[in-house]
Amino acid sequence: MTKKAVVAIEVVVCLLAVVIISIFGINPEAWRDDIPAQSLVITNQSDPVREIDVTRSTDTNGREVVNVKLPSSIREYQIEWEISPENVTVTQISFTSAQIGGNIISISDTGLVNFLTNSNEGATIMLKTTDGTNRIAQMIITFKASSSGGDIEL
């Protein structure tokens, strides 16, 4: 077999590998040039039209908490986030919430939160990078409460 033939076969194999990886999304294990996450930020903003208020605060550990306040009528909410740097290798994040276990909410892999009951029980949700950097972002979703307390009998 000539060198040209060998090179040709190698090229074909490489192209096949690229195609296969492209189709099946398999990361080549060959080279450890993963770019780890440096930050994970929730990017949701207020939506006056839907009467959704989004504010930001900091917890006792200096971590940002994104507070979302929903009208009771809204039972579905999409979490939006960004991981930096832009070319980070592992973009998948995990969602954890005590309210998932309590069957109060469900969260899809794309961050769509569904409130499964009619109660106004809110939810606290932790987003975390899955590349081992353990970058954390927190969102708290609550529903607006009535400010009327009723009549006091004396």
Add this chain to the structure above:
Amino acid sequence: MIENLKEKSMKKFMTAMMSVAIMVCATLMLTACGKTISKIDVDLNDVQTTIIQGSTFDYSGIEVKVTYSDDSTETFDASAEGLTIDTSSINTNVAGTYEVVVEYADVEKIFDVTVVSGIELVTTSIPEKIVVGQTVDFASLLTVKIFNTATTQYDETSTFSVDTTNFNNQVAGIYTIGVTSGSYTASFDVEVIEGLIIDRSNVPSTIIIGSEIDWKDVLVVSVYNAQTAVYDETTNYNVDASNFNNQVAGTYTIRVTSGYTFASFSVTVAQPSSESLMAFDGDTTVIFNHATYNLPLGTYSLTLEDGTTPAPQSAYVLTPSSDRVAFQIVENGDYVLKFTKNNEPAERKFRAIDYLTLMSVGADWTDYKESVAALGTSASTFKNSVEQPYLVGTGNEFHFDLSLKNANDEMDIIADENVLNYNFYEKNGSNFDEVANLDDIVTIDGQDFTFKASTVGKTFKVIVTAKYQTYTPAEFIFTVNDGVNVFTSSELSYYFANTNIQTINLHRNIKAEITADQYNPNGSLFNGYLTTNKVVDPVDIQNDSSWLTKTRDECVAAEKFLIYNADGTLAKNYSNTPYARFSNHKSGDNLVVNGNYFNVDGRDLPLIDAKAILEAGYEDQGTYLRSPAGDDATSYAVDSQASMFYLGVMSSNYDQNIQNARNDIATNGVANATLATKADFDAKENNKATFNNLSIVSNGQVPTGDMSDEQQAEWVSRISGSYSAIKTKSDVNIENVTIRYACIGLYTTKLGADFDVNNTHVSDTWANGIYCYDGSNLKIRNSFVGASGGGAIWLEDREQINGQIFDSSVDFDETVVVDNFVSGLEPWFIAHGMNAIVPGAKVAVNGSVETLSGNTKRILDNKTNQQGAEFELFNFAIVMVNRFDVESGVDKGENEYNNITMTYTYDGTNVVRSITSMEQDYRNTSSGFAAVLDEYVNTEALAAEVTEQATIAGGALTGMLAMAGGGAPTADQQAAYQALDTAGNEVAKAVFTAGMAIAQGLKDDALNTHLAAYPLSQVAYNAMISNGFTDVSSLNATALGTGATYTIMYNSFNNPANKYVEVMQNVTGLGELLMITEFFDKPAA
């Protein structure tokens, strides 16, 4: 109309005239008779003028005697003509006296008829008012009399019955009681009144779920006083609220009893709503600080809880309008509302609290639970799959991780018992029993829970619920120890530094932070190399407290980076480590950091910026910056290795102990140096820190070997300034810790340090997963050491003398997995000036392995980067460097060098390599020395095995030769052969075959001649080959002088259980480098 009036007047006139005429005529007629009636008398002797009610008045026996004007009389009976007896007034159904009119010839006589009841009731003994609940025996209190017509008297009778059918002493009202005696009936009325009156106005009629009411504190109860006929306030009553359930919405009846009387009222428990957002606690109305309530019109004032101090205006809002007063308390607390009720002063206790829009376990506890749930799966990097207890300390306050938010969107809510219920249960066997008295186990102050010493070792479950709202309960299970609880980076820094603290329990994922003091004035991270002599510890400060008042610049200039207070707390931290713990005067320090599976996140910590430090002229800090490319380089490697956790706790005699050991070795030699034994040293230096169940992520990144020069320079400058995870100058025990993205994962710098690593994951490190600088004794088990920029485990022996406390060593086994494929071109190698060495060294090493494995194995694996470039990588597992490089041309046997050793232990086999091992061991090639890590890696063990097998083989061979025609074997030869035959193992067969060659002095082609000449030998040889042995006859066994050793060693290469090969190589600049790397099958050509 006029005509009609005339007609009517005429008729009236005519009627009057006719009446007058009739009267005149009657008078004339009587007059004509000659007498008139002067009177009428009635004889009632035969008439019953007192009759029983319901009977008929019979006047048939009446006699009427008419007396005329002439005194004549005439007697008539009741039927006489012209006699009328008018009884129309009599109502025999109604007792009373009635007039009967007897009339004769216009003369009337009236007599009375009395209608009496046949039965008479005397009720004077019966209470006028009966209170609700009061039982009355009417029959015993009642006197019944029956009318005796004969005597017209009432005679008392005992024969009667009382009908109380309609009577209900449970309900206020007027009831008629019937009495029957014979044919007579009578009744009397009794009034049942409320026996007690409940003023429940203090309790709202509707309260929300969770309300608790101290009924006797809020009810005003008055009991009817029969003597005074008024209600007197009393405290002598009981409240039955047994059916009241404050957790379930509904309307409940509360019954109040005092003696036999009682009253009830109802309370409705409901979910919070805009119609009712009031709760109740004890005697206090609980309202929510975000809500506005409606008070009736009136005048109000609000005071603090004491009832006298006016509440600050900022605390509340009282806004009157036309029909109500709007009321809101905006500052949480207890108050008293004063007002006027029924023209009397009145007051009501109020408490304002937060209305929760969220209550659940917090994100950190949820994350902890997720971590525990993932143990043993690929999702977890915690190696120990057995869940460890969550630990809570008694040393300070503990806060349950709750995610709370109020209606004002505030998160820093005081989650005390006004808002939440905490129910405690103690583990008892497999059950949890509710703790009856919380005071026995914990002191509660708001949301601070301080567990008592008596709870150490006990396990509790706590269920937290929102007091007045329905949320999914939060459940916590934990075991108590005597440590302190840490929730923030500053707390971790404080307690980690404090040498009085021995146990720390983490309760949050902590974002590592440093203070402004830890930066240079130009904003770059301080780059001081922290060592024990740069610490003013608690003992030092007692001798010279002036350090406490010195400025940062003064301390830094004096190279004192940590200044302690005399009480053991850290006063100043000018180093770059967030969590430092140092002392030069401490023994028995056994700090334990229980991570509780939480993460300490150093990702946002700054990097040491070498360029900024140098440009700012911080020359002293530049000492620890190095230019791999010389003075003209634009990149600098940071050598100081800041660490997130950095501890150095040693006794005040540490230096002396070391020196004594040195002297002892120098005087008595290693073998007899009792002061240099590990046991002796450990007894004196007994400080050891433990980290367990902890995750640490730092701000580094693992480099790659395909970077451009510019990238490498940039990475070296930048990432070499990242933080290590744990650095220690003390003994340390790492148990179930996961470390990612550190400069160095685990790092010790202490002579004689015990460095125990178990169940630990270290990966993605800039330099090394584990680095033992100086004489550290690393023992690692059940761990994973992943990608790093250099050797996964790096041991650096910087001591020229031998001894357990002076030689860095590693003890590992097959439970340790290393996955660290490097090319040698990574920036870390460049930073260490190794990039010019390693690429060549790896090829040389690979060549040694290929040669010694009979060209079947190699250490290099070809991998391709994303640009398609192919690199040769090797799994750089362990490297031991002897810093005392032997200069070229120097005899290594000279005293200056001949004691330099490198030691490691694999699977319990201790291997000691001297600096001359490369030359002395028979498993070498011209370029290096290699030994598979297995039972024969120890040269002595291998030699002993070879000797033993060769002895067997030699005997067997003799017997074999005899049996093959060389004559009758001797008895010894026969026995030896039998032994070989019985053993039957492949090693023995191999040795046997090789032994034949040895015995015959055959090598190379001579072996084939021998095998051809002796058929039985050929059989044995073939068996050896078929069992995976390599024909090594082509190798020259000059070092040992026997081919048998090769046979055994090559079988080690072929044994699938073997994974690592030890390679010694001389690397210029580093000296003899002992490297342990993975070998694999060499692909077929």
